[in-house]
Amino acid sequence: MVSAVMSAAEPKAARRRDWLTNVNAWLLLLPAIVLLAAFTHYPILSTLYHSFFSLSRGGEADFVGLENYTYMLEDDVFWQVLRNNIVFALATVPTSIALALLMAVWVDKKIAGRSFLRLAFFTPTVLPMIAVANIWLFFYTPDYGLLDQFLKGLGFSGHNWLGDPSTVMSCLAVMVVWKEAGFFMIFYLAALQTIPPELKEAAEVEGAGRWYFFRRVTLPLLMPTTLFISINALINSFKLVDQLVIMTKGGPNNASSLLLYYIYEVAFTFQDTAFAATLTVTLITILAGVALTKFVYLDRRIHYQ
Amino acid sequence: MSEIVVNAVSKTWGGVGGVDRISFKADAGTLLVLLGPSGCGKSTTLRLIAGLEEVDSGTITIGGRDVTHLSPAQRNISMVFQSYALFPHLNVAENIIFGLRVRGVGRAERDTRLKKVADIVGLSNLLERKPSQLSGGQRQRVALGRAIIAEAPVCLMDEPLSNLDAKLRHEMRTEIRSLQQRLGMTMVYVTHDQTEAMTMADRVILMRDGHIEQNGAPHELYNEPASDFTARFIGTPPMNIISWQDDAVLGVRPEHVALVESDGIPATVKAVEYLGADSIVLCDVKGETVSVRQSGYCALPTGSQVALGWQNRHIHLFDRNSGKRRADSALNR
Structure with missing residues (x-):
């Protein structure tokens, strides 16, 4: 009799427990959901919406379909900043990754002053981009900047590094690599230290040289890190534009302008929010494409421990 | 045939640990067990024979050749590590033939030898698996396969069974012993488990604090312990x-x-x-x-x-x- 009552009450109690668990879970997720929805998801959707409307200076905004996008495709500056951005990414991403790996392998060894070297490599990461840009602005200053003073000592004449369209991109790329490589080094260093030392010994017994071991064991085992870093570096190359504000304002003649800086100019200098929305949607699409490539394509070809 | 002679070998790290002037000989084609509690220097001794550590003094010869200052690869040995040291990104087949690839052995020969070794260690149907998809015992077999495919006359084993459960350990013990006898390898086997030592060895070297406490056949250690330490270490209870x-x-x-x-x-x-x-x-x-x-x-x-x-x-x-x-x-x- 008692057991019959118990079994009838049980599913009810269980359902109630499940319900409470669910409520509990949603309540815990609520703060994150609210913040993400208010400051990430809603702005994205709102941007997408605005990119299909004409600019409303006080009056009504009209639905214009893909007109903003056609305008974008005909905009020479858009193509130039996109080209700049791709060149900038190609110049900074592989270089900073290679440099990070080189530094990590170096400071992973048992050498004198290892901690000091690690710290030195990491220092540029700690500095804010604004400060870095100001420091490098001084390096590149024509005639009395550090670079020109050094070159003058060697008998070369002064050069307006940031004022010359043919050198400005390289100058910015060098600076960004300097700033980023140390940060990526930390990830490589952490990954290197998870590789058990016995692997090296086993390879040694089998007669593998250092370079063979690096190529056939270390590099493949670092691939998850490399992927992570390359995605981050790529995204950074699209989203880090602080240096432009300080150093070149995108000049000369848009030679150093990047997509995000152009969006900033369009939105806040030219006050053309509709076109800025269109450019933003384009930028988000590019970044989403990069992230999707990682998740869908590259992840499957990489060994994770 | 390859006998191993260790002569008055010392190794310390700033006066701490290591081994102190030890000498012994492993006859060709026999299984020698280095036995002792942790920190007694048995693993150090094995690593010195392998060339993974450099001796402070003394000489090591393998098959009559002085290998004291040669690299591990030049010593013509194979080794099984306690952690197995398998390459996690390579499948079983690639792990086993790693050394052959390093030495540039041709594809045809690689395949023949892989097939033979995979049969011996019973991994023929797991060759495509990654180490993470294998059980402890299977990983152990991969490590064993990698050691024997080189056909090196000397095989060094560093506590190869310590990560296995009791039943598997017993199985592998018999298997390793019969493999060693079948292939006629000179094997140096490090363990802290006296049962392993007693059941597998032709000769047992019991070590303590960096020196050799007793060197003899298993029955000698049991019946005529040279010291109360040996007497307490051998036998359960x-x-x-x-x-x-x-x-x-x-x-x-x-x-x-x-x-x-x-x-x-x-x-x-x-x-x-x-x-x-x-x-x-x-x-x-x-x-x-x-x-x-x-x-x-x-x-x-x-x-x-x-x-x-x-x-x-x-x-x-x-x-x-x-x-x-x-x-x-x-x-x-």
């Missing part, structure tokens, strides 16, 4: 060591102690461990514990008074201070 006259201690194996009716040493039963085939009775004799092996089930209650006896030919005498075996040890008294 170990030999009973109790205070004797003056400056000597007396050792007697649990199976040689009997519960007697009269004329024995009075003792109190502390506990009985039933093992199935026999029982170990733990007795208290004037504050010292003596274990007695009784065949079958023993139902002595805790606290009961018993008398212990043994025959003189079964006793071992050790010096109290040095721990060394006394020459007159097993004499009749």
Whole structure:
């Protein structure tokens, strides 16, 4: 009799427990959901919406379909900043990754002053981009900047590094690599230290040289890190534009302008929010494409421990 | 054939740990076990033979060739690590043929040898798997396969079975031993498990604090322990060591102690461990514990008074201070 009552009450109690668990879970997720929805998801959707409307200076905004996008495709500056951005990414991403790996392998060894070297490599990461840009602005200053003073000592004449369209991109790329490589080094260093030392010994017994071991064991085992870093570096190359504000304002003649800086100019200098929305949607699409490539394509070809 | 001769080899790290002037020989085609508690220098000795550590002094020869200052690869050895040291991103086949690839062995020969080795270690249908998809025992076999495919005359093993469960350990023990005999390898095998040492070895070297405590066949270590340390280390349960006259201690194996009716040493039963085939009775004799092996089930209650006896030919005498075996040890008294 008692057991019959118990079994009838049980599913009810269980359902109630499940319900409470669910409520509990949603309540815990609520703060994150609210913040993400208010400051990430809603702005994205709102941007997408605005990119299909004409600019409303006080009056009504009209639905214009893909007109903003056609305008974008005909905009020479858009193509130039996109080209700049791709060149900038190609110049900074592989270089900073290679440099990070080189530094990590170096400071992973048992050498004198290892901690000091690690710290030195990491220092540029700690500095804010604004400060870095100001420091490098001084390096590149024509005639009395550090670079020109050094070159003058060697008998070369002064050069307006940031004022010359043919050198400005390289100058910015060098600076960004300097700033980023140390940060990526930390990830490589952490990954290197998870590789058990016995692997090296086993390879040694089998007669593998250092370079063979690096190529056939270390590099493949670092691939998850490399992927992570390359995605981050790529995204950074699209989203880090602080240096432009300080150093070149995108000049000369848009030679150093990047997509995000152009969006900033369009939105806040030219006050053309509709076109800025269109450019933003384009930028988000590019970044989403990069992230999707990682998740869908590259992840499957990489060994994770 | 490749015998290994270790001659007066020392290695320390700033005076700490390591080994101190050890010398021994592993005959060609035999299995030598380096046995001892952790920190006794057995792994160091193995790594010195492998060339993974550099000796401070002394020489090592393999097959008559002085290898003291050669790299591991030049010593023509293979090695199995405690952690197996498999390459996690390579599948079983690639792991096994890693060394062949390094040495640039042609594809056709690689495949033939891989097939042969995979059959020997029983991995033929797992060749495509990654190490993470294998059980502990299977990983162990991959490590073994990688060691034997090189067909090196010397194989070094660093506690290869310590990560396996008891049943698997027993299986692999037999398997490694038969493999060693079939392939005629000279094997140096490091372990802290005296059962492994006793069951597998042609010769056991028991080490302690960086020196060799005793070097002999398993039955020699069991029947004629050179010191009370050996006596305590070999055998489950170990030999009973109790205070004797003056400056000597007396050792007697649990199976040689009997519960007697009269004329024995009075003792109190502390506990009985039933093992199935026999029982170990733990007795208290004037504050010292003596274990007695009784065949079958023993139902002595805790606290009961018993008398212990043994025959003189079964006793071992050790010096109290040095721990060394006394020459007159097993004499009749």
